[in-house]
Amino acid sequence: MLIRIRKSHELRDADVTPETLYKSRREVLKTMGLATAGAIGGSVIAGEAFAARLSYKERAITADEPSTSHDAITGYNNFYEFGTDKSDPARYAGAMKTSPWSVRVEGECARPGAYTLEDILKPHALEERIYRLRCVEAWSMVIPWVGFPLGDLLKRFEPANNAKYIQFETLADRERMRGLSFPVLDWPYVEGLRMDEAMHPLAILAVGLYGEDLPNQNGAPLRLVVPWKYGYKSIKSIVAIRFVEKEPATSWNVSAPREYGFYSNVNPEVDHPRWSQATERRIGEFRRRPTLMFNGYGDEVSHLYANMDLRKFY
Amino acid sequence: MKISVPIIRRYLKPAVFLALSWPLAWLVWQWGQFIHGQPNGLGFNPQEFTNRYTGDWALRYILGGLAITPLARLTHTPTLVHFRRMAGLFAFAYASVHLTSYIALDQIFNWTEIWNDILKRTFITLGMTAFTLLIPLAVTSTNKMVKRVGAKRWLWIHRMIYPISILVLIHFIMMRKGTQLEPLVYGAILTVLLSYRLAVYFKKKAGFRRTRHKST
């Protein structure tokens, strides 16, 4: 398998990289003037000098593949709230106001309410998770996120027994998100997970990318990352989290139920009606490569779907 | 406004030819840059970019070709009609590059996958149908061919551009996710251009009926 989850003792003893050390390494790379450079541990990181703004445990989970370039991850995005062209988010997402930020927690839980971003983040240690991202449009990337497990946050709100699903909602600020003026989808954007999916240790909330704060076009300040599902499940710029009993509405499913199901697990055997999902183009590579079941995370997540017909529950 | 035919032939046609070739020349240049690892305008997904870019230009030239007759009539500029064939042939050329881009760059000659797509994906079935229907128009575009097939049949063949343009528009709308503005804008333009034909047709028919009434 391509990913490696560290055992719990490793998690405890390995400490967060001191910011100064991290920074100095970047400085070295910069002064060496390398376009790409191997970082400690052998991964390849685009050699731009980023300000090391976040403290986090490096490489908690990695893909044994080079990360996609910072330019591509931040310049080629689907974030329809800013326009439907993939260069629109980089161009227009700067207008979004991400501070102050708060998240409404609603529904079947003991601690509903409005939480500031600081409230949300405070108890969680950040870690780097280098994940593959597979877009439903048959392209993919490898992305070094910085975040923390979604389940750890959800537990803090003490979900009730009848909370079977979670629904998430993206900011819909008409003043600052120019794409909202056209009804591409029924705004605001909503997504959802089944509770056991949400509690899976691979599902994270990300606040950073390449060691820095998340850029707006990547879903600042808080976004979901569910690496075994198509990219649109990983909802961006979250303003609401809802604990619900019934399978919640999800935007693409509402828009085209035949094309986008609730589960949307990466599955090379179930085609999108308009194109095959058997292969994908890794951004930066020329040829298509085969798409992996559950995006290569099958060992970790396939038990969640043990008795389900994935052709029916696509 | 009337411009003499020699001037059109010698100066205007080459100029328009160059102008219409420009998007393709630019694309080829960008690929040259890409292959040599130089900065280029192809973005992060050059294959997707090329598919879309060539599809867009093919559609634009189809609409441009359809706009010539009404524009020439409404603005009393018959000279424009000299460029209709060129617009049509350029539409065909860009559609051919579009198809080639899909086969060679996007699918890299994976014929099983291509054949599957053509059969299974409605938007590609429609695109392929549109392209196939365009071939007779391109083949019969020369003066010699007009004579050979006869004016009446030639007109019939070239009126196929109306259904073809509708197929292409559906191809475009279906290919985009969600409800997007761009295909609708192209759709609005096409609606105007085709409505013009309908209006002319009904007017002629009405006129014909009137004259028949008079004579009886």
Ligand code: HEM
């Ligand atoms: C008369 C012929 C055709 C015209 C005018 C045409 C036009 C277009 C247009 C306007 C688009 C949308 C571009 C955009 O989103 O900006 C498109 C997309 C596309 N067309 Fe065509 N098309 C034609 C024939 C074909 C054929 C024969 C095929 C393949 C067999 C094809 C395959 C595609 C594909 C795969 C896309 C999606 C591109 C992507 O997202 O990567 N088209 N076409």
